[in-house]
């Protein structure tokens with residue numbers, strides 16, 4: 001584990017006002033892929049001397065005992081329940097609205113308690129526009145945290161243009177057409193969710209961009225060597241400063257913000273395998289597959305003869321009772337070279353020397369975590385920004401390949417072999433190792449992300 005950078009004295013003194021630590025207030029969107037970077041940001045700011053107050057929903061609430069140095073303020077949220085991904089956009093839109101008035105009361109009490117001058121700002125997830133609006137009404141400066149890539153943020157900004165020019169809604173016949181206004185995307189790589197005609201997603205993305213444009217700055221979990229062109233584009237198109245301070249998990253003290261309990265026994269299990277021999281398979285915290293795809297995936301992995309560690313999360317298979325997920329006999333037959341867990345300590349797994357490839361859904365956190373460990377990827381994107389991330393992995397950074405089309409065991413087998421045992425996979429691994437080095441440079445002393453953090457801290461002091 002790379003040690004987090006030691007905050008400089010200047011940074012520390014920036015966090016102190018009138019002899020008291022200044023407060024940064026945070027409000028994460030309550031989904032795993034959004035919670036993790038927000039808690040990493042909290043760790044980073046705390047290490048730089050700021051006191052941290054986390055506002056959070058009851059839905060997917062954090063385990064406060066794991067963060068004894070922070071203050072937590074629960075905000076009633078209208079009691080949402082886990083929903084299918086097709087309904088998640090509506091749920092996210094409703095969540096912000098449901099929290100709005102309770103958040104206003106709680107923020108007002110916190111401001112009374114801390115004194116206005118002691119509060120540096122509120123950092124909220126871009127998908128929580130009502131939270132930004134409340135903060136503005138109470139004169140609290142805001143910063144927007146976008147937990148996806150810079151390229152994805154640019155596609156959010158471009159969404160109205162993509163409709164005007166007819167790229168969206170996606171027409172089946174145009175899926176492979178290049179989006180000339182937004183290279184390297186093809187139509188099929190644009191952020192969409194399910195069969196939505198763009199109405200709800202368009203609303204979500206437009207609100208996210210309003211949150212960015214009305215804030216005092218945008219924080220991105222990315223780094224210069226990975227997305228320089230994309231960040232330059234955002235700086236050109238946005239009037240607010242952009243702080244590319246990623247990869248946050250490499251810059252902040254280790255923290256466990258998992259909603260599910262990771263099965264750590266897999267780390268010991270990995271110890272028995274030679275370097276770069278095991279395929280790690282995980283589709284993140286939200287993506288779901290059909291029972292048929294699960295079966296094809298299982299037999300494809302089995303047929304590849306490659307050792308594997310597979311995360312089969314509760315609820316990952318659509319419409320299937322949890323104890324009937326994998327084909328009968330699969331786990332017993334695979335015991336010698338495979339392990340299935342319900343949730344893994346992913347960052348540590350990817351850092352393990354035995355792991356040689358990652359079959360991922362290409363959520364942005366997973367993509368970054370893989371890149372930072374020099375692990376090449378098999379990409380199977382499902383929704384949202386995942387298709388765009390997969391496009392960058394395969395086409396721009398050339399550190400992986402997409403498993404497209406219908407999942408079928410023979411194709412799965414072939415794709416796994418290409419990544420894990422073929423020369424082509426070795427070349428991808430070599431490129432991934434270069435990216436790992438580039439990430440280490442950006443996060444090292446004088447690196448671009450460290451400079452961006454210094455700028456962010458100075459910015460926080462000026463608010």
Ligand code: UDP
Pocket residue numbers: 032033034036258262282283284285286287311342343344345346347362363364365366367369
């Ligand atoms: N993760 C984990 N254990 C698992 C699977 C995922 O700790 O078994 C973490 C992973 O390290 C990442 C996050 O969950 O930080 C998933 O975020 P991502 O953006 O990749 O995908 P999402 O879950 O939002 O689709």
